Amino acid sequence: MRIALTGATGFVGRRCVDRFLARGWNVRAWYRGANPPDREGVDWIAGELDDTNAAVNLIDDCDHIVHTALTRGGDNFMDEPEDSVAYYQTNVLGTLRLIEAARRRFVSKANANSRFVFLSSGAVHQKVADELPLDERHPLWPATMYGACKASVETLVHAYGFSGKLNAVTLRPVSIVGIDDPITDSKWFDMVRSIAEGKQGDQVDVSGGGKVVYVDDVVSAIEMMMETEQPIAGNTYNLCSGFVTSHQVAMIAKELTGSQVELIGKPKENKTSMRTDKIEALGMRFSNETELKNLVANMIASARR
Template sequence: MVKIAITGLTGFLGYYVAKRLYARDVRIQSLVRNASNTLHLKEYEKKITFIKGDMADKENLKKFVQGADVVIHMAYERNGASFHEAANKDIKRFVEANLLASIELLDAAQQAGIRQFIFISSCAVYGRIFPHIRLDELHPLVPDSNYGAYKASVEAFCHSYFISKAFDTTIFRPVGIYGINPHLAHSAWYNIVKDIKHGVNVEVSGGGKVVHVEDIAQAIDLVIDNKEASGKIYNLVDFYVDNMSVAHMAKDICASKSNISGTSRQPINTIDNAQSQVLGVRYAGMQGLKQYIQELIKRI
């Protein structure tokens, strides 16, 4: 049995990681704040031990990683704000709650003698894109946001611990994540799909690179105790989709009478996902997106 200590298990991605790992011979230790809601994890609780506490407390971290073989670090303290808003509000608090806490977690993991540390980073680490350089995992990191800078900083510390042979590390850089959120209204494109289902006219713009949440959970599952993934970084990206396409997909599925206006937007760069495919990740593709929109329509 593999003992896995996981931060961020009560979040959107955490739910799908719990669901995926439940099928394995594992025991999960989850660090949760006192105010965290764990009801949506009820069907997986047989394999989860919840440890109440905060990442800012060193003693909590020691207790959390004690006896663990693997640590998966997904937590991001943002106090209800968006990912980027949280990184810009109170920089001192942001650094203490996220960057310093992550470094303390790495240190606690080393002291506990864990064998693998998996960090969920972000493609926000790239920031400035150099058009003449392939946008793969070796592309230079020049973050253009505090959020990207935080993720890149933790990546650097992961490399340091790996190179010093403290433990194996694996880093994932996902793009925008979509999927049915246990808190349904937080699901990607929820408001657009809701309006279209109810026949409301919508105006849309923008778009982005996306990956299904279950594909990220699949990737995490694939690297646990996988020596081939030791010291590796993986971009997790399926395809680019503009919001206009999502709106029309929703309209076609539910035969809505909504009028859709706005402008399509095309991607500027393409992020290479070859390494993740070599790992064994099988992306949901456009069919997966369609199935998601169908399920979202059904639940709204």
């Protein structure tokens, strides 16, 4: 099987490459700049979003398309772009060009099972209606251009999927966590290092927290979308492994290190739980606290090197 993958050098994309290649699948991905990344096993081709020819070249002879790429507005995904029109042009209309190229590629019955998997974001829910369940039917109320672009593409997936033009589906993860490269970029790393290296009398603020999904769970969901025999075209599926507080992470770090640092700050409360019944009905199983403990243990090992 050959997978066309956008965003292959990103956090989720790198993990997709690892898993896909381990399964014996072929991976084709875009690169920008003079030379392709130093990653063997990938069929790298020059290209990026908002380039019709690059979209056609990417998906030629591929069985499925996994779209995780995003052109950022700054150093962080959530940073507001200086040019909102150009940002929208690249990320939304660029994705539409990719969708259209996929539709033309998969129009024959021979490609009826080919999928277009779009990775959205929980940022489409930056404002939440507290009286409604946070499921896939909840209103989309973003408060950033990042969230607005993700929400816009979700509507394109609905339109193409429900109309039968393309077997397209959306996955909507909350904050994605895991061991990043470098590991110092991983969520909670600085806090865990402060606990591991701290001395009695030191204080560490642990007042944060939020909904998270482990990166390996995201990749498992992507694989499921390409392999399930259930009808998924046009649908959106929430991805959330659970609500994790910084206090919870800190207590694991203290237990593993024997640290005597003092934890300060009130643990954050989960006001609205995200529903994941829909994808669980397809067989998806999310990681539990064991994955969190393994994640913290890896951070501690790195901090002590």
